[in-house]
Amino acid sequence: MELIGLLNYAVFMAIFIGIYSLLALGLNIQWGFSGLFNAGIAGFFAVGAYSSALLTAPESAVHLGGYQLPVVVGWIGAMVAAGAIAWPIGKVCLRFRSDYLAIATIGVAEIIRLVVKSEGWMTGGARGVNKIPRPFGDLSYLYSQLAYLALVFAIVLVVYWAIERQISAPWGRMMRGIRDNEDAATAMGKDIKARRLEAFIFGAAVMGLGGALFAHFNRSITPEAIDPMIATFLIWIMLILGGSGNNRGALLGVAVVWIIWSASEFVTDQLPTEYAIKAKYMRVFIIGLLLQLVLRFRPEGILPEPQGTAGSPEVKTFQKQESAAK
Amino acid sequence: MPFMEFVNFYLMPGIVLGSIYALGAVGITLVFGILRFAHLAHGDLATLGAFAALGVVTIFGVSPWVALPVAMVVCAFMAIGIDKLFYDYLSERPKIIVVMSSLGIALMLRAVVQVVWGVDTETYTRGIVRPDDYWGIRIRDREIYTIIAMFVIVGVLWAFLQKTKWGKAMRAMSDNPDLALLSGVDNRKITMLTWGIVGVLCAASGFFLGINTELKPLMGWTMLLPMFAAAILGGVGRVEGAVIGGLIVGIAEETSVLFIPGEYKAAMAFAILLLILLVRPTGLLKGKVL
Numbered sequence: 001m002e003l004i005g006l007l008n009y010a011v012f013m014a015i016f017i018g019i020y021s022l023l024a025l026g027l028n029i030q031w032g033f034s035g036l037f038n039a040g041i042a043g044f045f046a047v048g049a050y051s052s053a054l055l056t057a058p059e060s061a062v063h064l065g066g067y068q069l070p071v072v073v074g075w076i077g078a079m080v081a082a083g084a085i086a087w088p089i090g091k092v093c094l095r096f097r098s099d100y101l102a103i104a105t106i107g108v109a110e111i112i113r114l115v116v117k118s119e120g121w122m123t124g125g126a127r128g129v130n131k132i133p134r135p136f137g138d139l140s141y142l143y144s145q146l147a148y149l150a151l152v153f154a155i156v157l158v159v160y161w162a163i164e165r166q167i168s169a170p171w172g173r174m175m176r177g178i179r180d181n182e183d184a185a186t187a188m189g190k191d192i193k194a195r196r197l198e199a200f201i202f203g204a205a206v207m208g209l210g211g212a213l214f215a216h217f218n219r220s221i222t223p224e225a226i227d228p229m230i231a232t233f234l235i236w237i238m239l240i241l242g243g244s245g246n247n248r249g250a251l252l253g254v255a256v257v258w259i260i261w262s263a264s265e266f267v268t269d270q271l272p273t274e275y276a277i278k279a280k281y282m283r284v285f286i287i288g289l290l291l292q293l294v295l296r297f298r299p300e301g302i303l304p305e306p307q308g309t310a311g312s313p314e315v316k317t318f319q320k321q322e323s324a325a326k
Numbered sequence: 327m328p329f330m331e332f333v334n335f336y337l338m339p340g341i342v343l344g345s346i347y348a349l350g351a352v353g354i355t356l357v358f359g360i361l362r363f364a365h366l367a368h369g370d371l372a373t374l375g376a377f378a379a380l381g382v383v384t385i386f387g388v389s390p391w392v393a394l395p396v397a398m399v400v401c402a403f404m405a406i407g408i409d410k411l412f413y414d415y416l417s418e419r420p421k422i423i424v425v426m427s428s429l430g431i432a433l434m435l436r437a438v439v440q441v442v443w444g445v446d447t448e449t450y451t452r453g454i455v456r457p458d459d460y461w462g463i464r465i466r467d468r469e470i471y472t473i474i475a476m477f478v479i480v481g482v483l484w485a486f487l488q489k490t491k492w493g494k495a496m497r498a499m500s501d502n503p504d505l506a507l508l509s510g511v512d513n514r515k516i517t518m519l520t521w522g523i524v525g526v527l528c529a530a531s532g533f534f535l536g537i538n539t540e541l542k543p544l545m546g547w548t549m550l551l552p553m554f555a556a557a558i559l560g561g562v563g564r565v566e567g568a569v570i571g572g573l574i575v576g577i578a579e580e581t582s583v584l585f586i587p588g589e590y591k592a593a594m595a596f597a598i599l600l601l602i603l604l605v606r607p608t609g610l611l612k613g614k615v616l
Binding site: 035037039089092093095096097098099100102103104106107108110111114117118229233236237240277278281282284285287288289291292295296299 | 358363364366412415416419421422423425426427429430431432433434436437438440441444445547548550551554558587589590592593595596599600603604607615616
């Protein structure tokens with residue numbers, strides 16, 4: 001019995017790690033590879049979660065919808081919706097330094113929270129959207145969890161592979177070039193605004209997908225599930241600690257931070273109520289402090305971004321030609 | 327709608343709220359202009375200032391107006407301390423790293439407030455204050471003081487920046503840091519001075535928001551977007567611009583209820599921010615664009 005409980009908990013944690021991995025990978029496209037500061041991750045997460053929920057949920061008196069579309073359509077819808085929100089913001093703010101984008105994305109997250117809370121006809125208000133279908137949801141509890149875990153991991157793998165491909169392609173090298181030296185990239189004739197907009201939308205879409213996976217996992221989504229600052233900030237510390245600009249670093253950071261975060265919650269829950277509430281906020285303080293320490297002492301993260309072009313396809317062909325010539 | 331009703335229920339509250347935003351926006355514009363980064367912990371520093379004043383009020387039982395200078399000093403030292411402990415080490419790195427660090431500081435400051443004062447809503451004084459009637463304009467004493475205090479504080483700061491040696495050095499840093507360094511301006515002292523002034527302004531905006539409404543751990547964070555909108559609307563680096571911007575954003579938020587549902591009042595600042603970035607990124611008074 002104990003063992004089953006432990007297994008259940010491990011699977012539950014792993015699913016969350018998978019969902020957060022998508023958010024961290026999305027942020028890695030924006031910050032890690034392109035240097036775009038998105039402080040409104042929770043907003044894109046929420047858009048994805050609600051879009052997919054409304055597209056797939058059964059008819060209800062309290063919110064829009066009843067389309068009951070297949071889950072896959074919901075997920076694609078989530079990505080499209082999150083990307084569509086990112087487009088105008090990027091269009092306005094990406095001409096300037098990333099500080100402006102940071103402020104604007106804080107605003108977006110705030111507006112999305114307002115819309116979710118006040119437009120009850122669409123989102124169900126405080127009650128949220130319920131009875132969201134879950135893939136493999138009709139299996140018995142443990143098998144259903146395991147199947148969902150496998151699904152989440154498969155999606156993370158596909159997204160990981162897609163990003164890796166895109167980043168080692170000329171597009172990715174150009175993005176890093178723009179990030180590291182904007183003037184040089186402009187001088188080479190690169191359209192910086194357009195490229196940044198692509199990266200911003202691409203990242204936002206991946207975050208939207210993460211939101212959708214969360215909504216279907218919980219079978220419901222309410223405004224409480226979107227804590228704007230904590231969620232956004234956790235993703236940031238995951239990426240920075242793991243190593244921004246390195247997808248494997250991002251995944252490692254997610255696992256490390258999520259395990260620390262959950263373990264500390266486990267510890268604070270053991271305290272008497274009076275201290276438990278204070279300890280909850282101390283936890284946030286410590287996460288903030290952790291960011292400061294990482295920024296100061298190990299800014300490149302646990303797994304730094306690989307430098308140089310060794311291993312890229314062009315270099316390999318070049319080396320082959322060299323050795324053939326010899 | 328009768329004109330007086332508009333003045334009493336929309337314009338006056340707008341000016342009061344605008345004055346509070348203006349105090350914060352001036353601080354933001356100083357950091358943005360002189361130290362060249364968007365300080366995301368600004369709102370939460372204001373929260374700390376408001377609660378520091380509350381602490382003085384509850385411990386010593388004095389009037390909140392006596393607590394304000396104490397809160398200003400606390401916040402000034404806090405701001406200088408944060409800079410020395412965290413931001414200073416990142417000065418050689420891209421500025422955006424400091425922005426990230428300030429996001430973490432925002433969270434840390436809020437956590438401190440939540441641990442020390444809890445999460446309940448607090449007020450400086452109990453009881454309802456009825457507004458007085460001045461030739462048809464209904465306004466509370468504390469609202470008059472808020473508006474006057476804003477103009478006095480900003481006026482003193484403006485005179486300081488225009489007339490004194492240190493003020494001129496700050497403006498020189500803002501205009502051209504390399505040239506300022508070359509002319510013998512001590513970069514580190516100016517940074518410290520800037521943070522001190524920013525702390526004072528933060529405490530003032532938090533305090534006036536607290537005395538006109540309530541104290542909540544999230545009060546500063548929700549002010550962050552309007553304050554940034556005000557600073558950018560006025561023109562980054564322009565103190566007078568920040569005041570104009572603050573008043574415009576405040577009045578726009580309060581009068582927006584006439585046209586859009588009240589829930590979306592907070593969205594006005596965001597709309598203003600995007601609009602100004604779209605049509606005139608230098609702001610009304612030709613400020614900097616980073």
